[in-house]
Amino acid sequence: MSTTSGRGRPSQGPRGGRSDRRAGDGPPRRPQTRRPPDVDHARQAALDLLAAVRSRSAYANLTLPGILNDRGLSGRDAALATELAYGTCRALGQLDAVIGTCCDRPLADLDGPVLDALRLAAYQLLHTRIPDHAAVSVTVDLVRAGPNPGAAGFVNAVLRKISRHDLAGWIAEIGPDRVTDPLGYLALATAHPRWIAAALQDALGAKGDEAGLAELEAALNANDVAPQVHLLAKPGRISQDELMIAAAGDRARYSPFGVYLPTGDPGRISAIVDGRAAVQDEGSQLVALALAGAPLDGKDERWLDLASGPGGKAALLGAWAGQVGARVDAVEITPHRAELVRKAVAGLPVAVHTADGRDPGLPEGAFDRVLLDAPCTGLGALRRRPEARWRRQQTDVAPLVRLQRELLASAAKLVRPGGLVAYVTCSPHLSETTGVIARRPADLELIDARPYLPGVPDLGAGPTVQLWPHRQGTDGMFLALMRRAV
Numbered sequence: 514m515s516t517t518s519g520r521g522r523p524s525q526g527p528r529g530g531r532s533d534r535r536a537g538d539g540p541p542r543r544p545q546t547r548r549p550p551d552v553d554h555a556r557q558a559a560l561d562l563l564a565a566v567r568s569r570s571a572y573a574n575l576t577l578p579g580i581l582n583d584r585g586l587s588g589r590d591a592a593l594a595t596e597l598a599y600g601t602c603r604a605l606g607q608l609d610a611v612i613g614t615c616c617d618r619p620l621a622d623l624d625g626p627v628l629d630a631l632r633l634a635a636y637q638l639l640h641t642r643i644p645d646h647a648a649v650s651v652t653v654d655l656v657r658a659g660p661n662p663g664a665a666g667f668v669n670a671v672l673r674k675i676s677r678h679d680l681a682g683w684i685a686e687i688g689p690d691r692v693t694d695p696l697g698y699l700a701l702a703t704a705h706p707r708w709i710a711a712a713l714q715d716a717l718g719a720k721g722d723e724a725g726l727a728e729l730e731a732a733l734n735a736n737d738v739a740p741q742v743h744l745l746a747k748p749g750r751i752s753q754d755e756l757m758i759a760a761a762g763d764r765a766r767y768s769p770f771g772v773y774l775p776t777g778d779p780g781r782i783s784a785i786v787d788g789r790a791a792v793q794d795e796g797s798q799l800v801a802l803a804l805a806g807a808p809l810d811g812k813d814e815r816w817l818d819l820a821s822g823p824g825g826k827a828a829l830l831g832a833w834a835g836q837v838g839a840r841v842d843a844v845e846i847t848p849h850r851a852e853l854v855r856k857a858v859a860g861l862p863v864a865v866h867t868a869d870g871r872d873p874g875l876p877e878g879a880f881d882r883v884l885l886d887a888p889c890t891g892l893g894a895l896r897r898r899p900e901a902r903w904r905r906q907q908t909d910v911a912p913l914v915r916l917q918r919e920l921l922a923s924a925a926k927l928v929r930p931g932g933l934v935a936y937v938t939c940s941p942h943l944s945e946t947t948g949v950i951a952r953r954p955a956d957l958e959l960i961d962a963r964p965y966l967p968g969v970p971d972l973g974a975g976p977t978v979q980l981w982p983h984r985q986g987t988d989g990m991f992l993a994l995m996r997r998a999v
């Protein structure tokens with residue numbers, strides 16, 4: 514088993530914040546006049562983000578761009594702020610375990626902004642090559658300039674203790690034993706809650722041997738790697754080749770409509786702006802294409818997307834449907850997400866309904882192909898949401914499974930005899946995937962989905978398919994294809 518090491522991890526903040534250089538220049542650090550300390554703008558932006566995530570449950574990826582913009586950060590400063598903010602969110606539980614060991618009081622008793630500062634500095638000390646003295650002194654300056662300047666001494670003392678070891682040293686000191694509890698060890702070393710590490714291990718079928726643990730470690734580490742941007746060339750609107758030229762992108766490995774965008778802002782690509790293309794993970798493309806491409810006897814003109822917000826797959830299905838003379842109904846329970854679906858499918862043969870998919874008021878037995886991309890824990894897309902692994906709770910699983918089963922029962926009623934249902938989650942959690950399929954309505958016959966993802970490697974023994982970031986480079990999408998008995 515390889516070990517997650519502290520300073521050697523891929524995330525290493527770019528150096529060179531203003532205060533870094535000042536701190537690195539040696540004493541005297543503090544000016545003689547009592548002017549307030551300089552504020553390091555990149556770290557202050559990271560602190561703003563941590564406060565928003567902690568105090569108002571903000572989504573980091575949706576909130577940080579506004580903070581960077583408000584603070585006028587770009588280039589290296591924005592890159593540093595992003596690396597520190599996202600990295601700290603991802604490692605939160607691990608950082609808290611170390612901070613808790615170095616602190617003389619429970620973390621819950623700490624002032625929120627003080628805890629944020631400790632977490633941000635601990636991330637720099639344990640996960641980046643930023644020199645310890647810079648990480649400590651800049652953080653202490655930030656605390657002095659913040660709402661609780663009296664905590665600066667306490668923060669300084671805690672950070673000095675943390676800097677005694679690197680990450681590997683701390684894991685060895687406070688972590689479970691690697692031999693007797695490899696799951697607990699890997700969970701802490703890769704900064705995941707234990708229940709998530711256990712869920713991934715179950716879904717991988719990873720045994721406790723070296724090979725199984727190595728794959729589990731790869732799956733966990735993949736959640737720390739920001740995904741490449743994938744684009745969808747909407748069928749009939751723009752070809753894959755045209756989009757590759759327009760976006761200066763690369764042909765996707767598996768999706769015939771996919772393009773990888775190596776760099777740059779997709780919002781600047783004209784085909785995205787005018788709706789001929791969209792940003793969509795290749796895994797999402799593949800599962801929607803599997804449903805659209807699987808053979809069907811009899812009529813094939815009415816398709817349904819039963820949980821469609823924000824509309825990525827509805828747009829792909831709608832574009833394809835337009836090519837083959839079919840039309841799509843898209844259901845979404847949340848009004849603002851239904852509005853997003855309407856925008857995503859503009860100009861396509863898609864009717865959007867704001868309704869509960871469990872009873873959408875659509876005719877039973879009327880649909881030839883039904884997609885149920887079910888609400889789920891999202892454990893297959895943790896790489897997209899830095900804070901998600903710590904916000905999700907194990908207790909979320911059971912209510913979601915209930916909803917998934919109710920929606921699948923509804924899909925089984927809405928599809929016509931002989932028609933197809935695709936059950937999809939962006940979670941590999943077995944309760945949400947094969948567990949739901951094992952207890953599916955009796956008239957849904959499971960069919961092998963693998964032939965409808967041609968060219969995609971490592972699809973296992975079937976009949977369902979589980980994609981993985983560390984295997985196929987896609988989000989962790991699950992797909993079960995079923996046919997309603999005639």
Ligand SMILES: C[S@@+](CC[C@H](N)C(=O)[O-])C[C@H]1O[C@@H](n2cnc3c(N)ncnc32)[C@H](O)[C@@H]1O
Pocket residue numbers: 797819820821822823824825826827844845846847850868869870871886887888889939
């Ligand atoms: C996994 S997302 C679907 C993603 C979508 N297929 C796409 O590709 O953009 C699940 C969606 O189901 C919606 N949802 C949750 N409960 C629902 C219900 N009872 N009926 C219909 N939609 C529901 C959620 O609001 C969410 O937008």
